Amino acid sequence: MRRITRITTVGIASAALALSATACGKSSNDTGSSSSSSSASGALKAAIAYDIGGRGDQSFNDAAYAGLKKAEAELGVKGSEAEPSQGESDADKVARLTSLARAGNNPVIGVGFSYAPAIEKVAKSFPKTTFGLIDDTSKTGPNIANLVFNEEQGSYLAGVAAAKASKSGTVGFIGGVEVPLIKKFEAGFTQGVKDTNPKAKVLTQYLTQPPNFDGFSKPDLGKAAAEGQLDKGADVIYAAAGLAGAGAIEATATAGKWAIGVDSDQYKQAGLAAYKEHILTSVTKDVSGSVFNVIKSVKDGKPQSGEIRYGLAANGVGLADSNPAYTKMTDLIAAVDKAKKDIVDGKITVKTAP
Numbered sequence: 001m002r003r004i005t006r007i008t009t010v011g012i013a014s015a016a017l018a019l020s021a022t023a024c025g026k027s028s029n030d031t032g033s034s035s036s037s038s039s040a041s042g043a044l045k046a047a048i049a050y051d052i053g054g055r056g057d058q059s060f061n062d063a064a065y066a067g068l069k070k071a072e073a074e075l076g077v078k079g080s081e082a083e084p085s086q087g088e089s090d091a092d093k094v095a096r097l098t099s100l101a102r103a104g105n106n107p108v109i110g111v112g113f114s115y116a117p118a119i120e121k122v123a124k125s126f127p128k129t130t131f132g133l134i135d136d137t138s139k140t141g142p143n144i145a146n147l148v149f150n151e152e153q154g155s156y157l158a159g160v161a162a163a164k165a166s167k168s169g170t171v172g173f174i175g176g177v178e179v180p181l182i183k184k185f186e187a188g189f190t191q192g193v194k195d196t197n198p199k200a201k202v203l204t205q206y207l208t209q210p211p212n213f214d215g216f217s218k219p220d221l222g223k224a225a226a227e228g229q230l231d232k233g234a235d236v237i238y239a240a241a242g243l244a245g246a247g248a249i250e251a252t253a254t255a256g257k258w259a260i261g262v263d264s265d266q267y268k269q270a271g272l273a274a275y276k277e278h279i280l281t282s283v284t285k286d287v288s289g290s291v292f293n294v295i296k297s298v299k300d301g302k303p304q305s306g307e308i309r310y311g312l313a314a315n316g317v318g319l320a321d322s323n324p325a326y327t328k329m330t331d332l333i334a335a336v337d338k339a340k341k342d343i344v345d346g347k348i349t350v351k352t353a354p
Helices: 061-073 090-102 113-123 151-165 180-196 217-233 245-252 270-278 286-299 330-344
Strands: 045-050 080-081 108-110 131-134 143-147 172-175 201-208 238-240 259-261 277-284 308-309 317-319
Touching: 045 061, 045 090, 045 286, 061 080, 061 259, 061 286, 080 090, 080 308, 080 330, 090 108, 090 113, 090 151, 090 270, 108 201, 113 131, 113 143, 131 286, 143 277, 151 238, 151 259, 151 317, 151 330, 172 180, 172 217, 172 245, 172 277, 172 308, 180 201, 180 238, 201 217, 217 238, 217 245, 238 245, 238 277, 245 259, 245 270, 270 277
Parallel strands: 045 080, 045 108, 108 131, 131 143, 143 308, 172 201, 172 238, 238 259, 259 277
Antiparallel strands: 277 317
């Protein structure tokens, strides 16, 4: 299989959060030796191109990787991965996606809205290849599957949980970069908090503004922001900030307060094991399922295209309950369950912007 050169690696300053990263983008079941672009068995080849932070973020990118691994295990797919570079241009993304498509991968999946312009361009050059685009519907095409989620709905449930768990009446939201997607997380969370406790105070902070996307990749920024909110009395903090969110979890857990994770069930992430007792819950997005489903659709000869939406009704978003402490909070769980039912039944409409 053609190897995709890894351009950069991403590290965490805190030793407790140190994450291992592969030396290069490659087949995810490769042992280090290269292979031809087509396997002897003729197995389907699929590739994912990671978003800012890369594999090892314990969140968004790792969820996509889990979907690829599941496809390898259950569908016999040969998987490839490609990493981003810091501050890269759309031209860099075009080159990456083109290389993956030329290597015979189908589908090729861009993890994150930043791939939208590149996928629009490359998809036209490879009309027989399906391109998955996660978290974006702005660019469409007959061979583009737009894999999107109702993040605001899951975040509403997190707001309910935060309001119920808070003793101080002050909770925090940390957004990685102030873009429309992350504003959906903020909007849902704030609405959930206020609907549960109108007197509660929600502290909101964004780590960076576009075109600076460091807020998705630098844990020290998340840690500093969480420390600031803790100093202001927050005792539950929800961060939607990719790899930077790991720093927020570290700070919150160190202070003995509740953190709420995002995208993946962060209670189960090995890189955050030292802090898991203080990860109350996580807002999950079935990114892994969306990756698996688009790969399976190609394998089945019925490739997905157009908008494929994952919402609360089909458990495309939700709240994790892995922490035993969470399952003991019966009043909180009852409030979350009622809110979920009301959203699914249409009694609650969750805002998508603050």
